[in-house]
Amino acid sequence: MKKLTKSFYKGDTIEVAKGLLGKILVHKVGDAELMGRIVEVEAYVGAVDKACHCYNNKRTKRTEVMFGPPGHAYIYLIYGMYYCMNVVTEEEGEGAAVLIRALEPIGGVEEISVNRYNKPYKDLDKRQIINLSNGPGKLCRALNITKNNYKDDLTGNKLYLLDDGYKVSVIGISNRINIDYAEEAKDFKWRFFIDGNPYVSK
């Protein structure tokens, strides 16, 4: 189990996005390690991407972390209810990141189950298990990722990513979800997922 290093994150956002598929996201909460394998991501490429919060190099308090060094967490609140987690990419000064859209739960499932449904994992039905972390808002709730994790160093020991040698068989590609406002950018094929994995979002 190797922790991903800063050099992994600093590359081209599209390549980092594909490379994140199959990696393991870990959030240590107390004694528990909440873990999920990344099965779906979207690349938000920066100044030229109308769907990116940093489009046209827009710097605000919220987007500031995306312009900082790679390998940090960009967390934001969406629709007043859900958090979304991104991994900051590219060299410092470039406002780009990869949105984590879905995880396959692989560790700390008891805590994950309580976070999502407030009941033990053994009491979940099949549908609830599939829905534990198959969406960007759901996975943050599942792993207890909140604005407190904003700017967390992903090469640190609290919120980080691991490579366990898992090989992705087939990478699925599509346009990104729910960015109808982004004009031409809405057709860019910057969503990547592990083809056939049951935990990819609906």
Add this chain to the structure above:
DNA sequence: GTATGGATTGTC
């Protein structure tokens, strides 16, 4: 100070 709307989700 006030208004606007969203990289979603769960329920109707």
Add this chain to the structure above:
DNA sequence: ACAATCCATACT
């Protein structure tokens, strides 16, 4: 198909 829910952002 649609409401929930609230903060960052962009106005005045």
